[in-house]
Structures are given as C-alpha cells and as structure tokens.
Amino acid sequence: MNxxxxxxxxxxxxxxxxxxxxxxxxxxxxxxxxxxxxxxAFFLEEAAxxxxxxxxxxxxxxxxxxxxxxxxxxxxxxxSPRAMLEAVLAAETETIERxxxxxAQAEEAGELALVAQLHEMIVDEAHHxxxxxxxxxxxxx
Numbered sequence: 001m002n003x004x005x006x007x008x009x010x011x012x013x014x015x016x017x018x019x020x021x022x023x024x025x026x027x028x029x030x031x032x033x034x035x036x037x038x039x040x041a042f043f044l045e046e047a048a049x050x051x052x053x054x055x056x057x058x059x060x061x062x063x064x065x066x067x068x069x070x071x072x073x074x075x076x077x078x079x080s081p082r083a084m085l086e087a088v089l090a091a092e093t094e095t096i097e098r099x100x101x102x103x104a105q106a107e108e109a110g111e112l113a114l115v116a117q118l119h120e121m122i123v124d125e126a127h128h129x130x131x132x133x134x135x136x137x138x139x140x141x
Contacts, residue, residue, distance in 0.1 A: 003107040007066035009102050010057050015100065017054035018072035020091060021047050026061070035081050042135075045102045046088075046128060054122055060114055085136050090127035096122055 009084035024047035053139045076091075078084040099122045104115040 001051065002105065003064060005063055006105045006109050006111065007064050009105055010061050010065065010071040013098055013102060014054055014057040014061065015071055015073040016095060017050050017057060017067050019075050020050040021054060022072055022075045023087065023091070024050065027078065031081050031084060034080055037080055049124060056117060082136070082139055082141055085132055089129060089132045089136065092125050092132060095125045096129065099125065
C-alpha cells in the first residue's frame with residue numbers, strides 16, 4: 001500500500017513538473033516589456049530544470065512498477081510579467097510542500113535513494129522560490 005500511494009504521489013508530482021515546463025515555455029514566449037530579456041532567460045533556464053525533475057520522477061515511477069502519467073496539471077494563464085512571476089511563486093511553494101510529503105512517504109516505503117533525490121529537488125525548488133520572491137520585491141504592477 002505504501003508503494004502504491006508513493007507511485008500515485010509521484011505521478012501527481014510529475015503532472016506538476018509537466019505543468020511547470022509548459023508554463024515556463026509559454027511565459028518565455030509571451031513575456032513582454034522592459035524585463036523581457038531577463039525574464040525570458042530565467043523562464044527558459046527554469047523549464048530545463050523542471051524537465052530534469054520530470055525525467056527523474058518518470059524514471060522512478062517506472063522503476064517502482066508504476067506507469068508515468070502523460071497528463072500535465074492545469075497550466076495557469078498569465079498575461080503580465082508580474083502575474084507570471086506570481087504564478088511561478090505559487091507553484092514553487094506548492095511543489096516544496098508536495099516534495100516534503102513525498103519524502104516522508106519515500107522514507108516510509110524504504111526508498112532512501114528517492115528521499116535523497118527529493119531532498120535535492122526541494123533545494124532546487126527553494127532556490128527558485130527565493131529568486132522569484134526577490135524578483136517580485138518592488139516589481140511593477
């Protein structure tokens with residue numbers, strides 16, 4: 001039961017990583033205004049990081065005997081650079097919470113390598129969250 005619950009949770013995480021890749025890709029294409037060059041580069045870099053996370057999750061789901069999902073979580077639409085950054089901040093916060101839960105499930109299931117991988121991913125996501133939060137400080141509406 002623990003393994004099945006872990007696989008289901010990892011599939012939820014995978015769907016959100018797909019969501020992040022799509023959102024960052026779209027945001028990079030659509031961001032406009034004086035901050036475009038900086039935000040476009042940031043979004044493209046983040047998309048690549050999230051794709052690595054998605055691959056790790058898909059590999060682990062398969063290794064555990066599950067089938068990786070092919071469906072992304074819903075992608076939030078954002079029309080302004082500030083709205084894009086706010087959507088990213090919310091997603092990063094939720095991701096950290098999900099991965100913290102998943103670490104506990106992985107530990108309970110005896111998946112110690114997965115615990116370590118999730119810890120590394122939490123560190124990545126926390127760094128992303130901090131960068132976005134700092135970027136939003138004083139960012140124009």
